[in-house]
Amino acid sequence: MWKRSVCTKDCPDTCGLLVKVEAGRITAVKGDPDHPVTQGFICRKAGYFPEHVHTAERILAPLKRTGPKGSGTFVTVTWDEALGEIAGRMAAVAAEHGPEAILPYFYAGHMGLVHRHVGHAFFHRLGASRLIPTICGPAAGAGFEASLGSGPSTAISAAAASDFIIIWGSNTLTTNLHAWPFFQKARKNGARLTVIDPYRTETARRADTHLMLRPGTDAALALGMMNVLITDDLLDHAFIKNRTVGFDALKARAAMYPAEKAAAICGISAGAVRELARAYGRAGAPYIRTGWGPSRQLGGAMAMRTIALLPGLVGAFKQPGAGITRSLGGAPSDLSFLTRPDLCPPGTRKVNMVHLGHALTELEGPPIKYLHVYLSNPAAVAPQSRPVMAGLAREDLFVSVQEMFMTDTARMADIILPGASFLEVKDLYRAYGHNCIQLAEPVIPPVGLSRSTLAIFQDLAARMGFAEEVFSLTEDQCVDRLLKEPSPYMVDVDADRVRSGRAVPLNIPDNPYAQSFNTPSGKVEFYSRDWEAKGLDPLPDGRPVRDPEGGERFPLEFITPPHRLFLNSAFNEIAALREEAGPPVVLIHPGTAAARRIASGDLVRVHNDRGECCLTARVTEDTRPGLLVAEGLRWPGLHRGGRGANQLTSQRLTDAGDTCAFHCNRVEVEPASSVKD
Secondary structure (H helix, E strand, C coil): CEEEEECCCCCCCCCEEEEEEECCEEEEEEECCCCCCCCCCCCCHHHHHHHHHHCCCCCCCCEEECCCCCCCCEEECCHHHHHHHHHHHHHHHHHHHCHHHEEEEECCCCCCCCCCCHHHHHHHHHCCCEEECCCCCHHHHHHHHHHHECCCCCCHHHHHHCCEEEEECCCHHHHCHHHHHHHHHHHHCCCEEEEECCCCCHHHHCCCEEECCCCCCHHHHHHHHHHHHHHCCCCCHHHHHHHEECHHHHHHHHCCCCHHHHHHHHCCCHHHHHHHHHHHHHCCCEEEEECCHHHCCCCHHHHHHHHHHHHHHHCCCCCCCCEEECCCCCCCCCCHHHHCHHHCCCCCCEEEHHHHHHHHHCCCCCCCCEEEEECCCHHHHCCCHHHHHHHHCCCCCEEEEEECCCCHHHHCCCEEEEECCHHHCCEEEECCCCCEEEEECCCCCCCCCCECHHHHHHHHHHHCCCCCHHHHCCHHHHHHHHHCCCCHHHCCCCHHHHHCCCCEECCCCCCCCCCCCECCCCCEECCCHHHHHCCCCCCCCCCCCCCCCCHHHCCEEEECCECCCCECCECCCCHHHHHHHCCCEEEECHHHHHHCCCCCCCEEEEEECCEEEEEEEEECCCCCCCEEECCECCCHHHCHHHCCHHHCCCCCECCCCCCECCCCCEEEEEECCCCCC
16 A cells, blocks of 8 residues: 655655555555655655665664664663653752753754654753754854845745756755756757866766866855846846845955956856856846855854855846745744643753754853753764764763664664654644645554654653643644644645645745835845844855864864765665765865875774864865865774764864854875774
């Protein structure tokens, strides 16, 4: 029997799935042809969901540590024993040190609106330290919103009518696969496609033009384009006059970035800057798809802010097919009935999740004595892994982990709770790569003794004596509340069709910028008084901000973009994907490699003062001189030496949005043939 479902991974596409179930087991997964956007095809990874659910490596019963931390030595216990110990430990820590000595750590391991958010109310009621979940998108959001405001941006499907497309900092064929058919439709009608990316991705290979700029120089390139647009008078003067603010100030700032200067900063030719700007300015319907790459820098919010201003100069919001896309979707958005922020005591301490290493090793008043991890794998994904792992290894820190597999984080746990997969729960999903919502019913019951996130936190709440209504809500009740949200995006949405399991479009126009912008002025803000009030530069700034640690001892840049066979740290559990991907690899330019006597296939040590990681060298001109690229993310335990790529990232925060600058790392690389497993 085939049943409808939804892919829950942290990907913009949120694909509609058809899941084949035979004798209580999932035997096949394919794309749902009735989905209006994903239209029946899925990525290679999603085809492995049967193995994801039924692999022998899955944890199917609660486990309690019996050996040293990190040894992987556990014994099976009952749910009553596991939850009883967790509740007892939390109560004891709260009594001795105060509830702020307890810290939850979570993120986007499940993207459903119910199960992703059900833990918040529990920790608010407990009075635990509040985790600030800014590790991924807030820098991009902060920059974009300073220019164009919050809310959905141009629908990707609209790009099918564009005549000039820029993919800026996104490997679309890996991270946003279902955008590609719309871009291809435009190209068949004569559109040109330019990719801006520091290395040659599969998407870049298929583009008409690829600009291989230095990491962290996106704002300089955008300002160089602005300079050419202004000096060549490729402007929409009426749009600028009526629907923007601060053009004169922007003009003065852009004058500081002639093509030659921008090119020198970016490491490309001045001719390439001019050609890009003129093609963009002369297009009838220019369109930009931004990825998250530009925002993964210390100046990431400024980069996104600057890129987002380009359409305002040429009036690109007026024509069908033109505009700019960062994120889509947007409803339902009021989750307060589920998260209950009102239960959190005033003044409760906040901990940015980027600073987990600091929180576990240095934070006082009180120190963290209990860590509960769910929907995340911080041993792999958190920056500056060395202090993270040192913290997890503390004998005086009790760690409970909700997980399906024995990840590097789970190995450090005192108690492991077996989590249900997304195919075993009911949830409502909104996308950020299209404007549909979709409900998924469980296609099979939870396998083994696994339980959903909702069930786990409700049981814990009962053991802690929490009696508020939120701790007794069912999946059905949560979904019903979400579907009744009085949001303008939900107007005329057919709730019965949603309940049938089909993807349903929200009430969001393809061009949400047609009438106004959700900025303080209601216009495109070349000059942001909001940023000025926050002490930030109100105008675009093209100066790159490099990793300040280590100085010239670490002359190389290091980035970790997504691998086509993995998603964040997910899918590492699939043996076939691990085998197909091969060992963790770093791309090194021939000149960089020759200077260090490195050949393809060599084991190399990439290092800085924060840590080190061993990878297999692939010498190639697909990357720039001086730039190392390690597509990931692999579990640290899959690397020689057991240390992953986030050994090298810092806990420094971006200029706005308080996000991790994952792609802002200065390193050195050398042969490492003597490194032991």
